[in-house]
Amino acid sequence: MSDDIRALAHARWRVAIGLSAVVFVLYFGFILAVAFAKEAIAVQIIPGVSVGILAGAVVIVGAWITTWVYVAWANRHFDSSLKSINEKARG
Amino acid sequence: MNETIPATSLGEPNTTAILFFLAFIAATLGITYWAARKTKTTEEYFAAGRSISGRQNGFALAGDYMSAASFLGIAGLVSLSGFDGLIYSTGWLVGWPVVLFLIAEPLRNLGKYTFADVVSFRLKQTPVRIAAAIGTLAVVAFYLIAQMVGAGNLIKLMFGVSYEVAVVSVGVVMLAYVLFGGMIATTWVQIVKAVLLLGGAALLCVLTLAQFSFDPSLLFSKAAEMYGEEVLAPGKQVANPWDAISLGLALMFGTAGLPHILMRFYTVPDAKAARQSVFWATGLIGVFYLMTFILGFGAMVLVGREAILAVDKGGNMAAPLIAEVLGGTGLLGFIAAVAFATILAVVAGLTLSGAAALSHDLWVSVYRKGDAPRDEQLMVARGATVVLGIVAILLGIVFKGQNVAFMVGLAFAVAASGNFPALVLSIFWRGFTTGGAVASIVTGTLASLALIAVSPTIMIDLMGGESAIFPLKNPAIVTIPLGFAVGILVSLLAPEDSARAAYDAKERRMIMGVE
Numbered sequence: 366m367s368d369d370i371r372a373l374a375h376a377r378w379r380v381a382i383g384l385s386a387v388v389f390v391l392y393f394g395f396i397l398a399v400a401f402a403k404e405a406i407a408v409q410i411i412p413g414v415s416v417g418i419l420a421g422a423v424v425i426v427g428a429w430i431t432t433w434v435y436v437a438w439a440n441r442h443f444d445s446s447l448k449s450i451n452e453k454a455r456g
Numbered sequence: 457m458n459e460t461i462p463a464t465s466l467g468e469p470n471t472t473a474i475l476f477f478l479a480f481i482a483a484t485l486g487i488t489y490w491a492a493r494k495t496k497t498t499e500e501y502f503a504a505g506r507s508i509s510g511r512q513n514g515f516a517l518a519g520d521y522m523s524a525a526s527f528l529g530i531a532g533l534v535s536l537s538g539f540d541g542l543i544y545s546t547g548w549l550v551g552w553p554v555v556l557f558l559i560a561e562p563l564r565n566l567g568k569y570t571f572a573d574v575v576s577f578r579l580k581q582t583p584v585r586i587a588a589a590i591g592t593l594a595v596v597a598f599y600l601i602a603q604m605v606g607a608g609n610l611i612k613l614m615f616g617v618s619y620e621v622a623v624v625s626v627g628v629v630m631l632a633y634v635l636f637g638g639m640i641a642t643t644w645v646q647i648v649k650a651v652l653l654l655g656g657a658a659l660l661c662v663l664t665l666a667q668f669s670f671d672p673s674l675l676f677s678k679a680a681e682m683y684g685e686e687v688l689a690p691g692k693q694v695a696n697p698w699d700a701i702s703l704g705l706a707l708m709f710g711t712a713g714l715p716h717i718l719m720r721f722y723t724v725p726d727a728k729a730a731r732q733s734v735f736w737a738t739g740l741i742g743v744f745y746l747m748t749f750i751l752g753f754g755a756m757v758l759v760g761r762e763a764i765l766a767v768d769k770g771g772n773m774a775a776p777l778i779a780e781v782l783g784g785t786g787l788l789g790f791i792a793a794v795a796f797a798t799i800l801a802v803v804a805g806l807t808l809s810g811a812a813a814l815s816h817d818l819w820v821s822v823y824r825k826g827d828a829p830r831d832e833q834l835m836v837a838r839g840a841t842v843v844l845g846i847v848a849i850l851l852g853i854v855f856k857g858q859n860v861a862f863m864v865g866l867a868f869a870v871a872a873s874g875n876f877p878a879l880v881l882s883i884f885w886r887g888f889t890t891g892g893a894v895a896s897i898v899t900g901t902l903a904s905l906a907l908i909a910v911s912p913t914i915m916i917d918l919m920g921g922e923s924a925i926f927p928l929k930n931p932a933i934v935t936i937p938l939g940f941a942v943g944i945l946v947s948l949l950a951p952e953d954s955a956r957a958a959y960d961a962k963e964r965r966m967i968m969g970v971e
Contacts, residue, residue, distance in 0.1 A: 367960065367964065370963065370964050370967050370968065371963065373967055374963050374966070374967050377967070378884065380557075381557040381558055382557075384553065384557050385553070385554060385557045385558060388550055388553045388554065388708075389708070391550075392546060392547070392550045392704065392708060393701070393704065395546060396543070396547075396700055396701055396704040397697075397701070399543060399690045399694055399700060400690075400694050400697030400698075400700045400701060401697055403689060403690045403694075406689060406690055407685070407686075407688065407689030407690070409685070409688065411673055412673065412677045413672075413673035413674065413675070413676035413677030413678075413679075413680060413688070414672075414673045414676060414688075415539065415688040415689060417539050417542070417688065417689060417690060418539065418542065418676065418688060421539075421542035421543075421545070421546050421749075422746070424546040424549075424550065425545070425546060425549055425742045425745065425746060426742075428549050428550055428552065428553050428738060428742060429738060429739060429742055431553050432552065432553050432556050432734065432735050432738045432739075433735070435553075435556055435557055435731075436556075436731055436732070436735045439561075439728075439731055440728075440731075444728065447967065447968070450968075451968075
């Protein structure tokens with residue numbers, strides 16, 4: 366019983382750490398590029414849209430996608446595991 | 457094309473602004489009256505009776521978070537320096553996934569009203585509560601100073617009233633919401649404000665893009681044509697790369713340590729709703745920052761830098777000015793009223809979280825050892841609210857005329873270095889101890905304060921000195937690792953067997969919720 370809970374806690378922990386790492390790499394990739402590769406960041410992909418503007422938009426969209434992935438995982442896997450643990454406990 | 461500075465009616469009494477403003481005050485006081493009748497217990501006062509849905513809380517979180525500083529400040533920064541504003545926009549957004557992955561659900565399952573509930577779970581109540589209250593009140597105080605001084609300047613600029621009148625009126629209206637309507641009124645004021653702010657920004661964005669065939673790249677190209685291609689590239693905000701990195705760390709991890717944000721997760725019925733609320737908040741706040749970026753460029757092109765600088769040298773009036781260019785004094789009035797609503801909603805959330813630290817953490821848990829009659833709890837909560845409301849007004853008046861822009865960065869640095877490490881360690885690490893928690897919060901908070909006191913912001917910009925002892929404007933790159941290191945070291949040096957043994961129960965409740 367408590368092993369189930371521990372396993373679920375660890376599964377959540379792995380997903381949480383993995384997704385946090387994705388956001389961290391995405392955002393600090395952007396910040397480091399802005400800080401140390403200013404010329405590459407200034408290149409315009411199409412007139413008006415520089416690499417930097419696109420990268421900033423990617424960070425924002427990346428934050429949306431990672432939160433969506435987490436919520437989808439939690440709604441599907443975490444909640445159903447929790448439900449089965451609860452059912453087992455009841456009887 | 458902008459040789460002449462266009463006339464603006466900003467700062468003159470504006471009928472539309474006053475009408476919208478009065479309508480907002482009437483509607484929100486109506487909400488407060490309704491909320492006051494439903495607020496009979498401490499749980500209703502601080503947590504809206506846990507009755508807010510995930511989506512409603514998502515809007516309220518967005519309303520709690522999107523401050524006038526980010527609406528007017530980022531639009532202004534973009535209008536003057538272009539691309540650089542995006543560094544702040546992205547930083548203020550990436551804190552939200554962190555809140556979702558690491559904090560929101562454990563917090564909801566483990567606590568009642570404050571983040572100290574979570575840190576002090578299985579540890580000794582008195583020392584941890586006192587330390588966490590210090591961390592909370594430090595963040596709330598710096599954030600309040602920034603908001604109140606910003607409110608005074610903004611309302612003075614927009615409505616033409618004196619600074620003191622502006623600060624006192626913000627304080628009094630906010631106090632009416634919080635004192636009588638508690639968290640229920642605060643939540644609905646934040647939801648109304650989020651809808652108004654997002655709606656206003658969306659309207660301005662559509663009107664701006666309509667002039668560029670709805671193609672943002674044409675807007676950016678026009679800006680580059682007028683002011684040079686450097687507006688599309690990193691500029692002077694990132695003159696020192698380490699400054700940019702340290703600021704980025706404070707923004708990314710500070711959100712997860714802001715007491716007024718964390719407190720909102722107690723207003724929903726369960727962990728699943730807490731999860732849904734961050735999902736909504738991240739979506740709304742991301743859209744908002746994309747829109748402020750467009751608006752900033754719109755103001756740069758359609759209003760012009762000279763005109764923006766002529767009104768306010770910080771550029772803070774870029775958004776109201778573009779509203780006037782696009783929709784005349786009517787739209788200007790609407791945006792001015794929205795900015796006012798924005799400040800009220802943020803200040804109300806801050807005051808309520810400070811009051812929870814004073815009454816729930818210090819009075820009930822420390823002074824009364826967790827055993828206070830229910831009537832007394834509610835009375836102390838309301839008393840603490842009045843005290844904080846008065847403190848907010850006084851801080852606004854004391855700091856009149858000071859450059860307080862750095863205070864928001866300071867609040868994020870303290871939140872990221874003092875509150876965030878202790879919260880994460882207490883949730884995820886079995887070996888965390890009372891001593892570790894207290895040392896982590898106190899060291900993170902004090903080190904942030906000390907390093908900012910000797911930073912270029914204070915020693916050069918404010919005091920007019922030649923050099924600064926600490927080279928960076930934001931201390932987070934040093935103080936976040938310090939907060940973690942001190943918490944871990946102190947816990948390892950003096951293990952606490954009772955806390956270790958109680959971790960299983962904590963982990964169980966973190967996953968299962970209250971059974």
